[in-house]
Amino acid sequence: MISGHEAKKVLEQRIPMLMNNVKVLSSSSSLLITKSANEWINEAKSKPIPNMLFGQLWFEGEVCILYASSNVGKSILAVQIADSISSGRSVFPLKMESQPQSVLYFDFELSAKQFENRYSNNYTDHHFFDERFYRVEIDHEAEMPQSSDFNKVINDSIEAEIRRTGSKVLIVDNITYLKNETEKSKDAIPLMKHLKKLKSKYGLSILALAHSPKRDQSRPINRNDLGGSAMLMNFCDSSFAIGESNRDKSYRYVKQIKSRNCDHIYGSDNVLVYEVQKPSNFVHFHFVDNSDEYNHLVTQTYQEKEERNQRIFDLKKEEWTNVKIAKEVGLSEGAVRKILKKSND
Template sequence: MDYQSTKQSEIQTSHTNLFKIKKASQWIEEAKNRPIPQMLFDVFWHEGELCILFADSNVGKSILAVQIANSISKGKSIAGFRLESHLPQQILYFDFELSDKQFETRYSQNFSNHYPFSDKLLRVEIDPEAGIPDVYKNNYEAYLLHQLEIAVVEVKAKILIIDNLTYLGSDNEKGRDALSLMKQLKALKKKYDLSVMVLAHTPKRDMSKPLNGNDVSGSKMLMNFCDSAFAIGRSTLNSTIRYIKQIKERSTEKVYGDDNVCVCNIVKHSNFLEFELTGYSEEREHLREWTGKALNELDQQIIEIKQTNPELSNRSIADKLKTNHMRVGRVLEREKDSITLSES
């Protein structure tokens, strides 16, 4: 046996915990036997992903996260968003933000007529009276992750939502511990075949700039180790308007990017506080520099082009003005009567 054959034999027979070496075709054959990851919250979060949802404080991260958890636990999609797995699933929601009374306020009518959650949605709080073993006295974050793993095993949950990241690691805002934390969450996800969503804050940001991966606390260190990420932005058009935007994706194409964000209002029709999809638009419509005069000028340009070239489609007008064809449609629909009068 020659030297090269000997080395190949050693590689094939040796065992290592760090690397798995297989032919590319073998990886494909093994992957074919595993189910295709299904959407848990449209294109934003798929099964088997470690996902980050981030936004500024008081924008509605927890409201949307509970809404997603409720949807998965009941196997019913949120209006306007896809849920491919319609089998109700057990889900653990680690709530490090709200007290039980604050939670009750959101999902009741003045503390009565409470919303009927599924028994498959399990909410978790920190027990303030729980002691910390001596071995974890100087590493509270490690103790939290250890207890999180125990909870996963005990209830046999496959889906986790952690609200929020800053409670798992005190230095995440500086990015120092972000790498270690994401590695541990990723390892936990792989060990138990989990789908994990982690909520995170954004530091103070320029409201005239589009949302991007640098806006999450911990910055690129966190983004590098997640499978997907999406963000909630606060619109400058109206204090009640929010928009949802894809930031990172691996299991799908980018559908809701700069030129097509999901526009929502936060509403409470009865006893459930939730995001309600109202349409789609370009992100720049919601940014500070695109409010007021700039938007009015764009609307006027759309109307003038349509009056001059009535045969042009909405998409053609959008291409000319480097805007979104859905915005063109909304403007023309709103101004339909005046355009008709001008033409006559």
């Protein structure tokens, strides 16, 4: 037997070793990777520079969100982008720098017959897509496993198709089928985490289409127009939106909302204006020009502006914050502040 003094001495000698073991365990189970800034850069040098898939709006390796109101043309443009990537033909005037490659287009919007109608001349003279363009839809006759979560089954099925085809480009039309109620922030987080997980696991480029709630067409499109905006926008790498033009009912404009790989090129002062055309068997966005977004917004009448301003004053009396008022009336917080200040002068 050893004395209490000797036992204490042995324990004191072993404590540093035990602490080292704890540190090793903590490090090996960590979710974080720490390297010097120079190590990160040297490691990144060996990786290829991302190519443009849809000009400066979407690069390889990005999770990108395209959003717009209903019936504006999200699916039309998305199919055109998929056709561009699979065939190697760019959507003018935007560049497509990658080699032609396979695209998985998950179509949760149109039926096969509706898709045929859109890409044919009255169901004849069909447009011929490149064989690398894979369209996927839900098999409504398939049996749903008992007690299964629909969203999990969809997500697992998407992953299975990625493995089967080896595709690196994924377009999801639209993300409301991946998670329920994407306009609620609690559902937006797991949705974007799942997309980013797929991106990292398979080296994907993902374009996710999303609906925008009805918006005031007299004001510029902004990131708050995306349903579940705060969370969805935080998790994506890039985003662009489609707006209706007040200039012509067939005109649409494309606006860059978020970018991490390049400068903000197609903002409010330089939106891309397109005309939706179907000269024969391929409905598409035909480039018209670059323009200021304000040229395409609905102009409010004097009475409408007065009614809006009165609404702002009333809400302020109810002690609403300027940020909350701005969201309610479709203006920026700065614009609301100016209107309130002007009324007090």
